[in-house]
Amino acid sequence: MKPHLLIAQVDCDSEIALASHYKSPITSDLQNVYYKTLYVFKDIFRRHAIQGTFFVVGKDLESETKCETLNSLVLEGHEIANHTYTHPSNLSTKDSFQILDEIQRTNQICTQKLGVTPVGFRAPDFDINDTILRILSEGHFLYDCSTLATPWKPLLKMMKGQSPFASGYLGKWNQLHGPQKPYKALNATTPRSIYNELMEIPVPLVPYIQIPCNFSYLLALPNHISHYLTRLIIKHHVKCNTPLVLIFHLSDIVDNPYLFKTESMFYKSLDRRLFFLDSFLNALDETFTSITSKDYINLYINKETPP
Secondary structure, X not given: OOOEEEEXXXXXXXXXXXXXXXXXXXXXXXXXXXXXXXXXXXXXXXXXXXXXXXXXXXXXXXXXXXHHHHHHHHHOOOEEEEOOOOOOOOHHHOOHHHHHHHHHHHHXXXXXXXXXXXXXXXXXXXXXXXXXXXXXXXXXXXXXXXXXXXXOHHHHHXXXXXOOOOOOOOOOXXXXXXXXXXXXHOOOOOOXXXXXXXXXXXXXXXXXXXXEOEHHHHHHOOHHHHHHHHHHHHHHHHHHOOOEEEEEEHHHHOOHHHOOHHHHHHOOOHHHXXXXXXXXXXXXXXXXXXXXXXXXXXXXXXXXXXX
């Protein structure tokens, strides 16, 4: 048994969600290109014995091709989680009926097309508020993965071409669910109870520098910095004996012609990105046991020892 836990989460933002986010048209060449990368993730995760959590956009399940891809993930033991139905920007500004519809429709189509009902949720752009959390709790969700508590939000928003203070991208400055201590008080790998039995897995932060532990950000950095940070992340979690939560996006391994705006400016070539991803996961193989987000929450609640 490997002594440390790895929780790998993949946000399945397809061409529909990304074109909306970046206000870009969907060309014929772009159709389905993002979901084709799911096969790449499936192959990489199989090679490294990783059980991932895939946050899916419900509307994408209207495509039979995408459903077939997701069904193949379910058959291999990966978890399907809820990422809303249309991936709307600024979800927190919607009324409760619109939010409920986005969440319920995704669960319904996942049950219908994939035979699984999601118990986990992530808000698009990490734009969460108490109304959304209450709806999740009342809908008997097990966990949410949307809270992001980094001091670098304004800078990261500007890098994405977003308003540093008005945009819901990466969430708002205010803390959720009553008064909280500053961002440093939030342990990025420890779930916390927020509404009844609903648990929160905060978005993980890179130790010390407090940027999101998001593979997309590592890809945007120069090679030597990316490799240094990966060693720092692994060393920190091994030393502290805390689970390592890693967040990926489908665009992390999309070929360069299909990248959008800031991604096309910062990302490495596809070959270099795949090599970096494989190297990162190779470094985890000997010491980390992979489990899904749902299994992680159940282990935490029951205080069990990982298998």
